Amino acid sequence: MAEPAITLDRITRRFGDRAAVDDVSLSLAEGRILALLGPSGGGKTTLLRLIAGLEAPDAGTLSIAGRPVAGPGLWMPVEQRGVALVFQDLALFPHMTALQNVAFGLKGATSDRRARALAWLDRVGLADLAHRHPHALSGGEQQRVALARALAPEPRVVLFDEPFSALDAHLRQSVRDDVARLLRDSGASAVIVTHDAQEAMGMVDALAILEGGRLIQMDTPQAVYDHPITATAARLLGPVNLLPGQAEGGAVETPFGRVASAQEGPVQIAVRPERLHLAQAGLAGHVAGCAFAGDCWIATVETTAGPLRVRVSGPTQGQVHLVAEPGAVRVLPG
Ligand SMILES: Nc1ncnc2c1ncn2[C@@H]1O[C@H](COP(=O)(O)OP(=O)(O)OP(=O)(O)O)[C@@H](O)[C@H]1O
Ligand SMILES: [Mg+2]
Secondary structure (H helix, E strand, C coil), X not given: CCCCCEEEEEEEEEECCEEEEEEEEEEECCCCEEEEECCCCCCHHHHHHHHHCCCCCCEEEEEECCEEEXXXXXXXXXXXXXXXXXXXXXXXXXXXXXXXXXXXXXXCCHHHHHHHHHHHHHHCCCHHXXXXXXXXXXXXXXXXXXXXXXXXXXXXEEEEECCCCCCCHHHHHHHHHHHHHHHHHHCCEEEEEXXXXXXXXXXXXEEEEEECCEEEEEECHHHHHHCCCCHHHHHHHCXXXXXXXXXXXXXEEECCEEEECCCXXXXXXXXXXXXXXXXXXXXXXXXXEEEECCCCEEEEEEXXXXXXXXXXXXXXCCEEEEEECCCCCEEEEC
């Protein structure tokens, strides 16, 4: 078994008396892509900077490719970690051409460096623009140069902090697809911080949810989507109905029937809009509004349990009944 690409063992980073990253342990297998998601201030950038070596942990041990790089009495600087960084502000060197930017971090003879840099620009579709300076490149082109520059030295680990956030929707998708393809081809492991869960879900092997510096959940995108363990995790991945509930004797009475609960007392009942359906019988309500959402419509149904959003196939009005798919109703901490 190969060593994990990245291992965090009880990592904490404090600023003053607040822990920006609080006792986080996780492990990312080689060649895998992990997205960090979470509310603003949750500690995502700090965690990335710890892995990179731009921050030192106050406690815990961090290893890259099985080698401890930070911990008690231990510190390996950025340039020795074999890690590449792609941040939101791309910071291409303005006085260098695209080609020079990509060749900058490469070792070897000049002609060889140029050839490898050109090959990388070709891979991101920019061989024709190799001799342009950054000011003469569009935002998306600059992003691609930054990507080529980060990947050209063939790092084992690539860290991205919201690399797509400055791009429009169309470019975002193509740059994101490039990133996923190039990472898969190179076999590098990656950690990507993003606010866009939809974007992350399609390109990563795992999601880690950080809230208040703590790792709340780490699992495959589908597992976090279907089985979030907190309301925050549920909301981060997409629209969800949340209702208050009360757990007693190992179960909660929900509008869609009794659901087993591991916890007692106040809880939240979560169900996604696409897992509720209109039916002949079930929870009664009336449609208060119905909004067009491209490939579907989202009806807001007023029920005795509160308003519920339901995905429907066309404009809907009047009295309706709702049922939930089996297993769709989740019980989360209150
Ligand atoms: N250098 C610093 N000095 C003091 N506090 C800091 C420093 N860097 C980060 N923090 C604090 O640590 C917490 C986590 O910040 P961090 O930048 O990691 O959050 P984030 O999850 O990246 O947020 P966002 O989604 O807004 O980028 C915040 O409360 C922030 O104010
Ligand atoms: Mg951040």
